[in-house]
């Protein structure tokens with residue numbers, strides 16, 4: 001089977017962007033084209049992640065619109081929607097298409113605008129986010145997305161003694177990493193007290209336990225190992241992808257703290273890559289809330305079950321720790337434009353594996369993992385990349 | 390093949406409309422899978438654990454224990470923040486519900502009827 005390489009990456013700053021979606025996406029896509037050294041005419045398919053454009057912007061059938069805007073009209077285009085795991089699912093299918101020989105050079109991207117400045121106000125956007133919960137059996141209770149992870153995390157605190165201070169340490173770490181990332185939405189260090197003094201959003205989460213509303217776009221160019229040599233961008237290998245789902249609504253989950261889909265996706269990805277968690281050098285996880293990072297690092301087997309809460313406190317997951325988690329600042333500090341998030345994780349990891357991550361570089365990183373989770377952990381995609389140098 | 394004959398196996402359909410109407414009348418309905426025994430408070434066309442279509446409609450217990458809870462301060466449009474949402478363990482099934490009072494994980498709570506706040510019904514425990 002064909003091995004797949006990432007040969008070009010690009011992303012916008014995450015934060016507030018007044019540009020319409022096509023203009024915002026073009027900034028990321030052309031950066032990826034230029035990094036790879038490809039022209040639009042070289043691209044033979046487009047895989048897009050956009051989760052909520054129909055609800056937030058009254059804008060659907062976006063893939064051909066964006067393709068036209070960047071000069072690749074006519075190629076097969078498809079758009080994915082899997083809540084926050086949207087664009088890593090687009091990436092998975094692009095990789096499969098190259099492996100199968102269906103396409104040679106594929107653009108994968110994600111774009112979304114979620115800030116109140118450029119779109120809907122906070123109550124409306126909270127509703128849009130909550131629409132990933134079960135329409136009949138969850139939404140009528142008034143459950144929000146912070147509330148979903150509040151339920152999972154409160155249970156973790158009960159079972160393992162995880163504290164609000166443990167959660168705050170995740171925010172402090174990721175904000176510190178974010179200060180080293182010029183594209184991050186938040187560039188300021190915070191303290192545990194700053195987090196604990198903030199207003200509650202959904203218990204146990206306070207404002208700084210939560211990722212922000214963000215606008216942004218990210219893009220990568222993928223191709224076969226054979227063709228990768230003909231492009232300019234230093235190639236990074238795709239060594240394994242896992243993709244799994246779990247039941248909705250969350251009350252029917254067998255275990256609230258396991259994030260079962262993440263465990264299943266991780267097993268699949270580790271097996272495909274032929275490595276275990278001990279062999280990873282750097283990881284990006286889906287820290288939409290501080291508690292989500294705690295659950296993620298346990299699900300990925302980076303720490304034992306029940307020890308996720310102590311990892312940030314003890315420095316295990318810091319940039320200089322045993323296994324650096326979210327050197328980009330994560331969703332928490334870098335920002336979380338829903339449909340762009342999965343591909344943005346891969347942009348970060350590609351730069352880490354190329355040694356191009358500047359002040360947040362994990363020295364000598366050779367193997368990297370991205371964990372992108374959607375909904376109440378009902379979807380997770382895990383991707384393992386490796387350096388080719 | 391199951392040991393029971395087809396005649397013994399439930400093949401009951403429970404629609405959301407029927408579930409909501411029962412809830413409005415103060416009864417919490419659910420389903421039990423004839424094949425694996427899994428119970429749910431969120432009716433489906435097939436069992437979420439084993440895929441079986443052989444489902445029986447059951448009346449769920451009105452007493453349960455808080456399994457997890459959150460207080461939602463920042464609410465979606467149409468809701469006033471400051472309420473609690475909880476997963477209630479009913480023994481075999483678990484249900485997502487609105488929770489009144491200050492019960493925490495492990496505390497006993499009781500089904501008190503439908504939540505009157507929203508446009509659509511949700512179970513209320515206290």
Ligand SMILES: [Zn+2]
Pocket residue numbers: 422423424425426427436437438439440441
């Ligand atoms: Zn079953």
